[in-house]
Amino acid sequence: MADFDPTAYGASGIADEYDDLYADHWETDGAVELVAELAAGGRVLELGIGTGRLALPLVGRGIEVHGVEGSPEMVAKLQAKPGGDRIPVVVGDFADADAGTGFDLVLLAVNTIFALPDQQAQVACFRNAARHLGPSGRFVVEAWVPDVGGFRNNRLVRPRLLHADRMSVESVELDPVDQMMHTVQAVFSNGSVRLYPANHRYAWPAELDLMAQLAGFHREGRWADWTRSPFTAESRAHVTVYRLGTPGAAGG
């Protein structure tokens, strides 16, 4: 596996403004609704739990949620929030961390599977999710569909935030050989600029499906978003539900 530091994301200082940058960016209510439905009252483990954007509302619905998180800074933000101290979190790399067994659903939201540095680590993550689940347990993965069409000479600059008091721009470099995108988001506000780097080893949905098969899952469902919109050729992201065992098997 490539050298990888699971603390890197939080070490950039992003924990201090993660909620401000992303609270409205990701679909939260729909995700909580669907995860709660699929968990059906069972126990949930969130890999890359972050500051608890999804975990806290799930706990608010009476669901037992545990987490794995690489960044102590992100965990500190989670634990400082009301109810955050009731969520057990293992600090470690979700490709191999051990947070127990017998979960009903493992969740890996936004594009966090791509935070792992290579295919080997991503396969290890699927296997680790399987190890944490009870029989017929579900692994729910949200990810974008790689879109390399907008790059020119393997480079891309795109605006992201645009507020009167704050704006941000992402500069992205594509490495099609290793399926990597190296991104730096520059966040500007009066008197300061912060740089947040992030590396993504991207994969198309079919490659994720194969990783899932290697770990003993089958694909139970795939939608374009958390409200179960159909996944089509135009979809830019997907929510995929993998389930342990073979399709149609008892409980599977």
Ligand SMILES: C[S@@+](CC[C@H](N)C(=O)[O-])C[C@H]1O[C@@H](n2cnc3c(N)ncnc32)[C@H](O)[C@@H]1O
């Ligand atoms: C984009 S944030 C998502 C946080 C949260 N799940 C949410 O939906 O708001 C990704 C999180 O995964 C963590 N992370 C990335 N790679 C990791 C790894 N290999 N092991 C554990 N945590 C990791 C980061 O530190 C960060 O908190």
